[in-house]
Amino acid sequence: MDSKHLITFITVARLLHFGETARTLNYSQSTISEHIHSLESYLNVKLFERIGRKVFLTDRGKIFLPFAERMVREAEAARQAFREDVVFAGSIVVGAAETLCAFWLPPLLKRYRTLYPQVQVNLKVGNCIDFPQWLQQNSIDVAFGLQDEAGQPQLRQKSLFSGKTVLVAAPQHELATGKTLSVQQLNGQTFLLPEGYCGYPVDLKHLLEKERIEANTILEFGSLESIKQCVKYELGISLLPEIVVQEELQRGELAVLPVAGLDIPIQAQMLFHRDKWMSPPLLALENVILADEGRAAEVR
Template identity: 50%
Template sequence: MYIRQLQTFLVVARLLNFRAAAEELNYSQSTVSDHIRNLEQELDVKLFERFGRKVFLNEQGEKLISPAKKMIKDAEEIHKLFDNDEKIKGTLKIGSAETLCVFWLPPLLKEYSKIYPDVQIILKMADCLELPEMLEKNIIDAAFSLHDESAQQQLSQIDLFQDSTIFVAAPNHPLTSVKKITAYELENQAFILTESKRGYSFELKKLLENLNIKTNTIMELSSLEAIKQCVKNGLGITLLPRIVVDKELQNGELVILPVEINQILIQAKMIYHREKWMSPPLLALKNIVLLRKDEIRKQTNED
């Protein structure tokens, strides 16, 4: 027995007019008729007498009015216990890859904190490989990653955005004078890359190996900021997502190298465990992420 059917019953019982009840409830007249018919079938009784266009509440209908009102009131009390309009509060534990943690998450978390100031956010930066295990062990509630985890059926993921990776160097690097750089011209170049067993740095090393291109040195650093500082000081070139170096490109501290090589993309994702209870803070985060994703898609379509 559905509460909406009881609500419809009470309005029809008061107005004794299906069309007027439909207008008050903002339903179609057929929906009102369906509600009453389903309720009568559920109870195996007739609640109204119909003589032409006139409707009368019968004895069985009179008996239902009081318990129907009570059930609706009880349902409203239950909803109040979990009313999403009340202040959302609690703790939200988020894990994130450094790229997203530093260059994408802050505006989203600022927006979240403005809407839900009573939620304490705990942000843990980790390698993308570590994030699924952190979710599995309930160390974090959600993760923002650059890896596709669709093969792990215990995880749900939301695709956020795609970004290109680019080769960058200091403005005075010798390769900046070359208009088109083939993959083979990267031979014996010093590379400064992120430490990772997966991801764009790993894909680049694998690509160079497949082409039998030997690099001079590969420095692996755990910090994106450290990588950029080393590149700016002429210690080598690097491959990074565009969002990571946008600021440095704009102020001329770094320049793009026109390397003709298969493009390596990153795909940002929000990941959470399928069996994880969607607490109000976590559900609120998911909703903001989905809203932002829809806005980005809309802007892209308009462009």
């Protein structure tokens, strides 16, 4: 099987459009059809079917897709292995939780771009729950999230750093007395939380449910900065990573609500698909991240 034919098949499988595939790969549409026909003849199966103007993968096509992706990755890996020079160029797509984008990832990406200026880094902010699917679909190359995915065998996970969260409110909030609070005193409060279905916001929701704490309402935001501003204006209280609110706490713009038994940590994870080919730029990014964690461990 010609690797060009496999790449054509994979692209059609993703785009489900022969014309768009032709434009993407800079082929004529007839060439795309020839590639697919050649593969179908070799395998003696039908990979796609047309219904009206739409293209769909057949059941056999769905089965063949992961094999095709693996063969292309291994062929490229073999080619790279025998290159005399390694060029750090091209692009990588990074998926990351908004929490990590707010305080941890930017300086590392800056360091990476300084070391490898010819690599274009595309950042895709999303919810942790989406990252396994994005990695499976190859729409991102690596993910940085807050969810433990050790139970998913198709993923390779590396734990990075841990941190603590704090419950914060405006300094003039009725609970901001400096005294230790019970979880029950949170009853009837308005909670402002990052949107999503994983990590510390979900842990807080589970704790409130376990302790039978009824919130007045729970509002979800797509931006940590929006949450902090709303908390400052007494629109509610929020659980946030301590490092995210350090400056506001130092300036007295926010206050910590010490709640007995409220111990919800964060744990950052780096995720790759196990079948992902680690290109030189992607391997370099992994090394930059792990080197930074090594320095942080030495400081601690």
